[in-house]
Amino acid sequence: MNFDDQLHRYFGVRELEALTPDALAAGIEHMRVDFGLETDGRRRFALWSLMFLLGAAPDLDEAFEDPADRDAARDFMEMMERAGGNE
DSSP states (O other), X not given: OOHHHHHHHHHXXXXXXXXXXXXXXXXXXXXXXXXXXXXXXXHHHHHHHHHHHTTOOOOHHHHOSSHHHHHHHHHHHHHHHHHTOOO
């Protein structure tokens, strides 16, 4: 999943700075629906990661049944914290 493609798919823009609050809310809702319907683990993780970066990710226990997926998500969260990507 390409980040720019996902921005365009869910928000209709290619740059975060171009998002309006209404477009952000609508895009996040669309992502949540797709996340709930997605069956491919890699795509689910990618969607969750983007929602995390936007401050809208579901709780790990709700998002991932598999403990390994939850651990990977925790690792991603820690990596983003160290990089300063989720302030």
